Amino acid sequence: MSLFIYNSLSRTKEKFEPLHPDIVSMYVCGPTVYGHSHLGHAKSYVSFDVVVRWLRLSGYRVKYIQNITDVGHLTDDADEGEDKIMKQAQLEKTDPMEIAQYYTRSFYEDMDQLGVLRPNIAPAATAHIPEQIALVEKLIKCGYAYEVNGNVYFSVKSFGRYGKLSGRTDQEAMQSGIRVGVRSEKREPADFALWKKADQRHLMKWNSPWSVGYPGWHLECSAMSMKYLGETIDIHGGGMENKFPHHDCEIAQSEAATGKPYVRFWMHNNMVTINGIKMGKSLKNSVNLKDIFRTTDPMVIRFFILQSHYRSQLDYSETAIKASTTGLAKLHDTQRRLREQKPGTGEFDCSSFILRFTEAMDDDFNTPVAIAVLFELSKAINAALDCNDGLSDTTRKVIEAFLDRAGREALGILNQDGQSSNRELEGSENKLARVMNILLDLRIEARKSKDFALSDKIRDQLLEAGIEIKDTKDGVIWS
């Protein structure tokens, strides 16, 4: 069985094989850290987290790089616009680096909550200025870039394959829809900045052969990817909105500099929408993760994301989240029921589920189908557990091993004890469990003496306190 990945470059699913046997080099565009992360970030990084997890489970050693963009870039590629990090720094009355650090930490807090594994290396753009300058020097030397007034631009005309990723190869045609009146020192309107001279007010700036300035946005990914992963890498991921211009620029500057293919597999995840409209910070419709986590278990958000395919748009709504909450709880309940069942004699073959799960994941990381397999397995387990035979210990262990591998390791939506991750009870949990046992004993006694008024009162009032009791065949459970 082999893994197939949809390659944005060829627009087809291709069989995946790394350049070097057993080792996968992977780079994913990280966030620009000038605000708290929103649901869109969650979709992107959860999606690629699953990619990394599945590659590792498939036996590859994955070297996973995800950068932090902590250089403020202009909101406009002309010489207008503002540096977002600097703007936020002025707003918060502090300096840009503090803003970058603060929101970097915030980003990881949120990602940790979502169960997103940390990358092997998380390089910051500001820590790789010399590498970026070296790349610009190389491009100038090879005739692909030129300097004007302390600014350096990449000459798109000099690189014939520019725009091949996005399909935007006709630069003339593209100009027709662009705003008029952009006076520019660039030779061609499509040329993009590699280095920009800083004006007086600019706070983040570095010395370079051309000016005191700062690197162009596209440059950092090329420089850092090549530094840590080599000139040709296996997988480069990012959001779809970055196909153009960001990724096309990356390809141009990298391949111009090395003469080698930059990326073998381009992967692009689709957007989160609200009422069909893209979620974005600048659109002011983004849903902050920290806000969502106040009312929703992060695992539910992860599950919600993985219930759609990474290349599909995902529409956010309260009802959709609610449906995911119920659905995930069902999976957790089954897992717990399985663990707590008294050993029986029933046997159950789950090899077909394992096979279908693997096939789904190997088919361009089809997590919705993989999750559907888990639901079908859940139904089968519950049905078996409802029989008098129950399930034998050996069968139980086989299923649990699969759930652990598929649900916990691959998708990261289940954990070992079948509980949600968000509950930070730990120390108080024992006490609560003991109190609950007292209450449940009382209720059992009440029910024995047919005092249903009392037993229902205990149940109802616990429910009001947020604890639900269920009388199952194997005893009372609460959650």
Place this chain on the structure above:
RNA sequence: GGCGAAGUGGCCGAGUGGUUAGGCAGAGGUCUGCAAAACCUUGUACAGCGGUUCGAAUCCGCUCUUCGCCUCCA
């Protein structure tokens, strides 16, 4: 204007040239003191119009609609 993606049952959301996706919600049932859960049964959906085909929701064409990118952006 250019480039790209998509329109699936009440909602979310996969997939595919002929066989049940799955989840949530709804209806009926089993179980239970009741409830909840679980399980069983239940929906015959694929924007519209043409075409190819023995057969298309799935391929092709056209039309309509939506979305993303062309400025920072996951």
